[in-house]
Amino acid sequence: MKAVKQYKTVIISDVHLGSEGSKAKEVTLFLKSVTCETLIMNGDIIDGWQLKKGGSWKKKHTAFFRTILKMIENQHTKVVYLRGNHDDFLDQIIPFSLGKSFTIQRDIILKSGKKNFLITHGDIFDSVTSNMKWLAYLGDVGYTILLSFNKLYNQYRSWRGMEYYSFSQRIKQRVKEAVNYVSDFEEKLVELAKANHCDGIICGHIHKPDMRKIDDITYMNSGDWVESLTALVEDHKGNWELLYFLNENHFDLEDEDLEEIDDEAFTNAKGVFMSVA
Numbered sequence: 068m069k070a071v072k073q074y075k076t077v078i079i080s081d082v083h084l085g086s087e088g089s090k091a092k093e094v095t096l097f098l099k100s101v102t103c104e105t106l107i108m109n110g111d112i113i114d115g116w117q118l119k120k121g122g123s124w125k126k127k128h129t130a131f132f133r134t135i136l137k138m139i140e141n142q143h144t145k146v147v148y149l150r151g152n153h154d155d156f157l158d159q160i161i162p163f164s165l166g167k168s169f170t171i172q173r174d175i176i177l178k179s180g181k182k183n184f185l186i187t188h189g190d191i192f193d194s195v196t197s198n199m200k201w202l203a204y205l206g207d208v209g210y211t212i213l214l215s216f217n218k219l220y221n222q223y224r225s226w227r228g229m230e231y232y233s234f235s236q237r238i239k240q241r242v243k244e245a246v247n248y249v250s251d252f253e254e255k256l257v258e259l260a261k262a263n264h265c266d267g268i269i270c271g272h273i274h275k276p277d278m279r280k281i282d283d284i285t286y287m288n289s290g291d292w293v294e295s296l297t298a299l300v301e302d303h304k305g306n307w308e309l310l311y312f313l314n315e316n317h318f319d320l321e322d323e324d325l326e327e328i329d330d331e332a333f334t335n336a337k338g339v340f341m342s343v344a
C-alpha cells in the first residue's frame with residue numbers, strides 16, 4: 068500500500084524553479100507523498116526572473132510538473148496556479164484554464180468548512196520589490212555569519228591601521244527594517260481579507276511559514292521551497308496544518324535524476340513529513 072496522506076487541499080508557494088536555491092526534488096517528493104482534491108500553487112513557482120538572467124531549466128524541474136500532471140490524471144486533482152511576482156509573465160495570459168482541472172489565476176476565495184479564505188501570493192503591496200532581497204538576512208544563520216564576518220573584517224581593518232567600521236550596525240538596521248516589513252506585510256494582508264469579507268488570508272511571498280490569528284483573522288503563510296520547505300494542508304474536516312519537510316528516508320537528493328526515486332521506491336518509504344501545530 069502507498070504511504071500517502073490524503074488531504075482535501077494542499078497549498079505550496081515560492082518554489083522558485085529555475086533558481087539556484089530551489090529545492091525542486093524535495094517538493095516533488097512531497098507531492099508524491101500526498102493526494103488531494105485541490106492543489107494550489109500560490110505564486111513564484113517558476114522563477115521567471117532567474118530564468119531570464121540565465122538560470123537553467125533542468126530535468127528535476129520537468130519532473131516537478133510531470134508529478135503534477137500525474138496528480139491531475141490519476142487522482143483527478145484540481146490544480147490552481149496563482150501568479151506571483153517572480154512568475155508575473157503569467158499576467159499576460161490570466162485568467163487561463165485547461166478544462167476544469169487546471170487554471171491560472173491572480174487569486175481565489177477558497178471555501179473551507181464554513182469559512183472563506185482569500186488566497187493570493189502577497190506581493191500586491193510591494194512598491195519596490197527589490198527591498199525583499201535582504202529579507203534573507205532574517206535567517207539566524209545568515210545573520211550570525213554576517214556578524215562574524217564583521218569581526219574578521221574589522222580585525223583586518225585595524226591591522227591595516229584603518230578605523231573600525233560598524234558593519235553589524237548596518238546589518239542590525241536592515242534586520243529591523245526586515246522585521247518591520249514582515250509585520251507590515253501581515254497587517255496589510257489581514258486588512259485585505261477583511262475588505263473581502265473573508266475569515267482568513269493564505270499567502271506566501273515572504274518565505275516565512277506561519278499559521279496564527281491576527282485580529283480574529285486567520286493568517287496562514289505556506290512558506291517556501293528554498294529554505295523552509297513547508298506546505299499548508301487541509302483535511303476533510305476543514306482542519307489546517309503546516310507541514311515541514313524532513314528527508315527521513317535519506318533519498319539521495321544530490322542525484323540529478325529524480326526518476327531514480329520512482330513511485331515504487333516511494334511506496335515503501337516512511338513518511339517524509341513532520342507536522343507542526
Ligand SMILES: [Mn+2]
Binds near residue numbers: 111
Ligand atoms: Mn514572491
